[in-house]
Amino acid sequence: MAQVPLHPMLQQAVQLSVAGRNAEAVLIVTRLAAQNQPQALAMLAEMKWRGGMVPQDPPAARELYRRASALGHAQSAEITTNLMANGVAGPRDWQGALARLRTEARKGGGRKLALSLIDKMALTDDGDPARMPEAQTLSERPDVRRIERLFTAAECDYLRQIAEPQYMPSVVNDGMGRQVRDPIRTSDGATLHWLIEDPVVHALNRRLAAASGTSFEQGEATLILRYKGGQEYKPHFDFVRSEQNQRFKTVLVYLNHDYQGGETVFPEIGLSVKARKGDALIFTSALPDRSVDPLSKHAGMPITGGVKYLCTKWIREKRWVA
Numbered sequence: 223m224a225q226v227p228l229h230p231m232l233q234q235a236v237q238l239s240v241a242g243r244n245a246e247a248v249l250i251v252t253r254l255a256a257q258n259q260p261q262a263l264a265m266l267a268e269m270k271w272r273g274g275m276v277p278q279d280p281p282a283a284r285e286l287y288r289r290a291s292a293l294g295h296a297q298s299a300e301i302t303t304n305l306m307a308n309g310v311a312g313p314r315d316w317q318g319a320l321a322r323l324r325t326e327a328r329k330g331g332g333r334k335l336a337l338s339l340i341d342k343m344a345l346t347d348d349g350d351p352a353r354m355p356e357a358q359t360l361s362e363r364p365d366v367r368r369i370e371r372l373f374t375a376a377e378c379d380y381l382r383q384i385a386e387p388q389y390m391p392s393v394v395n396d397g398m399g400r401q402v403r404d405p406i407r408t409s410d411g412a413t414l415h416w417l418i419e420d421p422v423v424h425a426l427n428r429r430l431a432a433a434s435g436t437s438f439e440q441g442e443a444t445l446i447l448r449y450k451g452g453q454e455y456k457p458h459f460d461f462v463r464s465e466q467n468q469r470f471k472t473v474l475v476y477l478n479h480d481y482q483g484g485e486t487v488f489p490e491i492g493l494s495v496k497a498r499k500g501d502a503l504i505f506t507s508a509l510p511d512r513s514v515d516p517l518s519k520h521a522g523m524p525i526t527g528g529v530k531y532l533c534t535k536w537i538r539e540k541r542w543v544a
């Protein structure tokens with residue numbers, strides 16, 4: 223995508239914001255957006271999406287992205303397509319999103335690859351998988367299943383490519399609503415948040431929902447984990463303490479297998495899984511009374527060679543998506 227230089231007034235707004243003068247920065251961006259300057263619309267959209275500098279308002283952000291898109295702002299066009307595909311912060315229009323993706327794909331690049339992957343998927347008109355491969359039960363309690371080749375090799379590679387610019391050191395939930403660094407999990411993680419959840423990622427997320435018998439809306443944003451030599455995820459529960467809308471299921475999809483170590487183990491039931499690229503592991507962390515299943519404790523063993531890439535989907539009991 224060709225980079226259009228940032229409007230000088232928006233450069234000034236960025237400098238003001240860096241200097242802590244947020245109110246002045248917001249004023250400049252808001253004024254320029256009111257004049258339909260596409261970059262200002264996109265910047266205001268981002269501010270409203272994130273919140274902080276202005277009150278968080280995802281539906282308003284989505285509308286601003288749509289306006290910036292209509293005025294030719296390329297990044298906003300892709301975001302608008304992505305939000306139409308996933309239905310976050312506004313109505314879902316899968317077919318409309320695909321029509322837009324076809325237009326965007328004419329320029330080549332990532333969207334062309336995305337379209338070619340979508341075209342190879344067997345999907346319903348709503349973007350759900352038309353059929354699902356059979357699951358094998360690995361354990362009755364806790365419920366642990368495996369579906370071989372849930373993702374194709376090309377889909378695994380695509381997720382790794384999308385994740386590459388997004389990696390950050392992994393954090394864990396401290397049970398008080400804070401995200402903190404913790405030696406329990408030494409990998410790097412890339413969150414495929416709703417703005418960058420393109421139609422391919424979305425269709426894969428719907429496949430993960432179907433594989434786990436849940437709806438897309440119950441899933442947290444997909445996380446791609448990258449474990450290098452010595453990195454691991456020590457024994458833990460995906461279950462979150464004192465949470466109303468509990469994390470009760472997890473789907474892991476292994477995005478490669480050319481590494482050593484890194485098995486997923488359930489020490490309480492003596493289960494160790496070394497999966498192959500594209501395989502999914504699906505398990506339940508809560509008992510019927512909504513308490514944590516102590517047998518669902520699991521770990522990602524340390525990597526002794528190569529790099530492990532994993533796609534993690536944590537799933538809630540009820541709707542999670544905004």
Ligand SMILES: O=C(O)CCC(=O)C(=O)O
Nearest residue numbers: 455460485486521522534
């Ligand atoms: O790396 C693994 O195999 C386990 C990952 C995991 O437990 C998680 O992402 O919640």
Ligand SMILES: [Fe+2]
Nearest residue numbers: 458459460520
């Ligand atoms: Fe886990």
